[in-house]
Amino acid sequence: MPDGAVDIDDLLETGLINNWYLVCRDTDLGDTPLALKRLARDIVLWRDGKGGVHCVEDFCPHRGARLSIGQVCDGFLTCAYHGLQFDGRGTVVATPPTPASPIVGQRLARSFPAEEAHGVIWVFFGDALHDDPPPLVFPDEFSTGEWSGFVDIRVFECNYQLVRDNQLDPIHGSYLHAGTHALSWGRKDADFGFEKTADGFVIWRTNQQGVNLDRTWVFHREGSGYWAISDLPFPKNEGGGMVRLFRYPTPIDRDHSLVWNYRLQKRTGWRRDLWRFMYKNRVHDRGAEVMEQDRLALSSIPRDARKRENLLPCDIGVARIRRLYRDEMARHVEALAAAGLAAE
Numbered sequence: 115m116p117d118g119a120v121d122i123d124d125l126l127e128t129g130l131i132n133n134w135y136l137v138c139r140d141t142d143l144g145d146t147p148l149a150l151k152r153l154a155r156d157i158v159l160w161r162d163g164k165g166g167v168h169c170v171e172d173f174c175p176h177r178g179a180r181l182s183i184g185q186v187c188d189g190f191l192t193c194a195y196h197g198l199q200f201d202g203r204g205t206v207v208a209t210p211p212t213p214a215s216p217i218v219g220q221r222l223a224r225s226f227p228a229e230e231a232h233g234v235i236w237v238f239f240g241d242a243l244h245d246d247p248p249p250l251v252f253p254d255e256f257s258t259g260e261w262s263g264f265v266d267i268r269v270f271e272c273n274y275q276l277v278r279d280n281q282l283d284p285i286h287g288s289y290l291h292a293g294t295h296a297l298s299w300g301r302k303d304a305d306f307g308f309e310k311t312a313d314g315f316v317i318w319r320t321n322q323q324g325v326n327l328d329r330t331w332v333f334h335r336e337g338s339g340y341w342a343i344s345d346l347p348f349p350k351n352e353g354g355g356m357v358r359l360f361r362y363p364t365p366i367d368r369d370h371s372l373v374w375n376y377r378l379q380k381r382t383g384w385r386r387d388l389w390r391f392m393y394k395n396r397v398h399d400r401g402a403e404v405m406e407q408d409r410l411a412l413s414s415i416p417r418d419a420r421k422r423e424n425l426l427p428c429d430i431g432v433a434r435i436r437r438l439y440r441d442e443m444a445r446h447v448e449a450l451a452a453a454g455l456a457a458e
């Protein structure tokens with residue numbers, strides 16, 4: 115690579131900037147500051163006591179202490195070291211040791227917009243050109259009131275791109291997950307149809323539908339990630355019907371990912387109650403077995419595998435999602451360069 119050239123692949127290792135990411139469950143954040151690493155950045159979240167959730171870099175701009183070892187006072191994040199206070203925009207609201215300090219009123223802590231929705235907390239990781247984020251947009255199923263379900267969240271010891279590829283690789287269900295509760299049926303060979311859509315793309319098995327992971331598509335809105343959505347028919351002893359999976363991974367650092375997965379069913383009345391009962395009593399644990407298989411497989415892939423792999427026609431979703439991420443990162447780098455800024 116020539117001197118000064120930007121390494122898109124290296125930037126992609128820690129995630130697409132200018133997107134909302136799921137960072138934790140809403141119940142993970144109580145009354146005290148919560149330290150997290152997401153997109154290889156140390157962040158701290160807190161509640162202001164009035165219903166607001168806030169997030170700034172876990173670094174005090176006074177002399178560098180971790181803000182997460184402090185506390186929340188009057189809704190402001192308060193550093194443990196000398197008591198400086200910050201609001202959710204990263205503005206210094208008080209410097210108690212020197213009350214009339216000129217830094218009061220300045221935005222010195224790097225802030226990240228945060229929202230609480232659908233049982234979790236979302237954070238927007240923006241660059242200098244995106245101080246105000248685009249709205250966080252969910253697939254329609256989250257707002258119609260007809261769908262009900264749960265979110266599963268766990269940590270994998272691998273780069274998030276392996277998780278993302280895996281979510282757009284439905285044929286692995288017929289191999290890695292053969293013998294599990296909902297993925298034991300159907301053909302082993304896959305002939306995929308592919309179509310671009312306004313949201314991204316859709317892939318489907320032309321030789322089988324409604325048996326296994328036979329249809330997967332991407333839902334994309336600017337700033338709201340690339341949701342991989344799949345339909346999965348469920349066995350009768352788990353209530354039957356079709357479960358729709360919604361997910362895209364959140365990078366933690368180059369070697370760890372937060373893997374989250376909403377499992378929703380379109381159910382009303384007693385069927386909805388039955389689905390929720392079955393999920394808690396059966397589906398969650400059986401789903402955990404499937405996720406563990408994914409975790410083992412993805413954690414087994416060495417970091418340099420991309421340089422030595424050989425894609426097959428059944429990897430069409432993998433090839434396509436990689437392209438979408440790469441194109442978006444290239445656009446991000448270009449926009450920054452046009453403004454005289456470097457990507458970080």
Ligand code: FES
Pocket residue numbers: 174175176177178179193194195196197198
């Ligand atoms: S380092 Fe935070 S107030 Fe001094």
Ligand SMILES: [Fe+2]
Pocket residue numbers: 280286287290291404408
């Ligand atoms: Fe899987």
